[in-house]
Amino acid sequence: MSEREAITGETAILSMSDDTIHSDLHERVRNEVPSHLDVTDVQYEGPDLVIYTETPREFARDDDILGTLAHALRKRVTIRPVPGTQSSPAKAKEVIHDVVPENANIQNLEFQSSTGEVFINAEKPGLVIGQRGSTVREITKEVGWNPEVVRTPPMESSTVNNVRNYLTQERAERRDFLANVGEKIHGSPDKDVDWVRVTTLGCCREVGRASFVLHTPNTKILIDCGDKPGAEGEVPYLHVPEAMPLTELDAVVLTHAHLDHSALLPLLFKYGYDGPIYTTEPTRDLMGLLQLDYLDVASKEGRTPPYASEQVRQAIKHTIPVDYGAVTDIAPDIKLTMHNAGHILGSATAHFHVGNGFHNIVFSGDVHYEPTRLFNGAINDFPRAETMFMESTYGRRNDFQADTDESEARVREIIRETYDQNGIVVIPAFAVGRSQELMLVLEEAMREDEIPTMPIYLDGMIREATAIHTAYPEYLRDGLRQRILHEDENPFMADQFQQVDGGQPMREEIAGDEPSIILSTSGMVTGGPIMSWLELLGPESNNTLLFVGYQADGTLGRRIKSGRTEVTLEGRANHLTLHCRIESVSGFSGHADRNGLEQYVKEMNPQPETILCVHGDDQATDQLSSALYQKHNIRTHQPKNLETFRFP
Structure with a gap:
């Protein structure tokens, strides 16, 4: 116990508060659930609400209960069986193979008795899920296990296999981690949100070492943490007071896996950070692949790697995947929504809803506005976006890529x-x-x-x-x-x-x-x-x-x-x-060219009140900033590294 805790009794107060919150949550859920359904326990796991029950089959028979609960509680809801209430794995395996169509090509079944989950690896997961989830509900009705359906890649990937196996091995520890994160997310904010600040830690008037820290009176979020290509030793300014101590970061948000955005993220864990990373599922896998290669290249070139492979594994274990378009609570006063950025696999534009409608900030990440052979074009449809930090890689007036x-x-x-x-x-x-x-x-x-x-x-x-x-x-x-x-x-x-x-x-x-x-x-x-x-x-x-x-x-x-x-x-x-x-030959870049960047802003509705042009050299950020101001009458900035902006 710290001296402060000994003097103030803060530990006991916090404990009492957590118990009260848990009791209130259990009561709210119990009031929403029909009386014939058991609610053994309720807890947050990361941004999700998990209900443990001795009647998982009855929950599965009610097709509308999950939607009703999610609407009433304004949370994503998962139902999990209390251990011991399911059929034996042998019986469940028999039923699953009987219920799921044969052409789904089930490759493997993994039973997790501690969480009541069965991981179903299949080549065609849609057939396992069934229309509107009908098949997975049927599985739960019959055997009580909660199915988690996983796609078997048509091309074998050692990265995907290693990540999935590692997370399965760490399931119990990760569950405790998610419970701790959930308690922090869903607590009440200590202070009213009457300001939000963003400090630029990199990628301003330069390409690379993307990193920002977003502050509210209650919360500190890091967005991206990359290196700078061709400039060894130029890392984000993580040592400045706005970012330090790293142990007090509440969350990290990663827009995509390219090393100029993700390379130094494991460094946070080397220096004591143990909180969540929010990103898409493919970005999680790709960042692990690229970071391990980053260490390998450094070693082969005789450079001292900035962190060890253990920190890469920690980053993977602490990642909470989010889907495009899903509104996700990541702090008591911040909701995150990630949208397709069209740049690389899993790349995202991060939309932050701060406070109870107080302010909305968008970090574009790297964007490609037009569709390509690989991806649909970037999403720029946000209900509100007062402020945007926008990439400017090809922001010069003559940066037009070939058709x-x-x-x-x-x-x-x-x-x-x-x-x-x-x-x-x-x-x-x-x-x-x-x-x-x-x-x-x-x-x-x-x-x-x-x-x-x-x-x-x-x-x-x-x-x-x-x-x-x-x-x-x-x-x-x-x-x-x-x-x-x-x-x-x-x-x-x-x-x-x-x-x-x-x-x-x-x-x-x-x-x-x-x-x-x-x-x-x-x-x-x-x-x-x-x-x-x-x-x-x-x-x-x-x-x-x-x-x-x-x-x-x-x-x-x-x-x-x-x-x-x-x-x-x-x-x-x-x-x-x-x-x-x-x-x-131009035209293959994953970045929007000058015309694409302007079109991205032009077609936003409503348009941002303020745009800060980042992730481009001095000319690119200056010229794009000037053009957006002149054409759209939007307040624009060309930030330098280590500037802090307060909104509104």
Whole structure:
């Protein structure tokens, strides 16, 4: 007990308050539930309300009870059986296989007796769920277990498997964690909300190290925590008083998994943070993949990693997934809603509703407004949004990307020309997003004989990231989602795609072989296998180095794209002269161009009162800020790092 607690008796007061809150909650639920249904216990687990019952079958027979409770209590509600009230796992397994259609292709059943859940892994989860949840309700009616349906990815993903297995192993500890979070979220705020502040900790007048801290009189939330590509050591300003101590953060919100937004998030756990991270489910998996690779690259390059793999696991364990469009309580005075940002798998624009209608703030994250082959376009329809922090990566007045059809045609042309010269095309690509976009373009071009059929080699994490995409088809564009769900049509499983899994000997063999296409990380040529490909293919004039993504200031990719042919590769002593053809094609970026950013704002209704232009260099943020003010009469700012803004 601390000195303060000993003097004031604060521990006892808090305990009494928690007991009172729990008693009141139990009474409210009991009043809403029909008398023939048992309510053994009620508790919050994270943002959700969980009702434990000895009559799970009777709850399942009432089709309307969950909706009624959620409406009355204004919370998401889950029903869980009290241990011992279910059928045996053997009996339940028999019933589940009898109730679920055979073509759902159930792969595995995992029973969690401590929570009364049965995890049903199936290739076609929709058939397990049934129309409006009819099949899962039937399972609970028959056996008393609470089904959790999980999709079996059509492409095996070690990341997805490892994350799911790890969370299953940590189920009991995670349940305690969620209970603690739930008590904090659903308590009463200590003070009235009469202000909200945001401090910029990074990504202002620069691209990278995205990070902000949002304050109310009661709450402190961190949004993103990334690194800066090509600038080792430039990290978010987490040490400033507005962010410190990190142990007092109430929550972290992650917009997407790219390292310039997520790389340093595990650092929080190294320094004592033990609270929740809110993000989408695919972002959780992708951030784990990218963060572990971040550590691996640092180690290979002789740099001291900023954290250990244990902190990556902690971050995963503390993640609370949220779905697009779901209003989620994350603090007593803040509700979060995440919307599709159209940027990469699971990317989100974060909408914060502060206080009881006091103020609404939107953090755009990285957005792509028009639909792509992979994703539907970004959502910009918010009931209220007085303030927006908006990305400006392509915010300069001349930052207009080429038409997508023209860009794809140019890529096909470059590939045909290189093929005719018996050369190899190597494309530096981000493992997440652009690689999958290009895979779709190349698969279609070969299928329709627009380019010669040849091997397409995936080096680095691209194949694993692609497998994660297939695990979450509901986050992909409508037509693509349907193709992935039908194995014979899954474009990512085309025979041309081959994983580079033989290390440097395999790379040397490929470099001396027939014409091919290579997609390799890293996308900005800052490390990873792309360095080997430059060394192997760069000296030969019949090969092509093709850039299709953003190259940040300070990166080797930017220097090469700008015309530098004499380069020094990371970790190699010798200089390298590039004689290969160097091409750049725009139109494949996951970011909206200048026109897309303006259109995004123009079509918001209502439009924000204030827009702060961030995540772009000095020119981009300045020019976009000026344009939005002049065209829409919106108050705009071009923040610097370490500025604090108070709203309203």
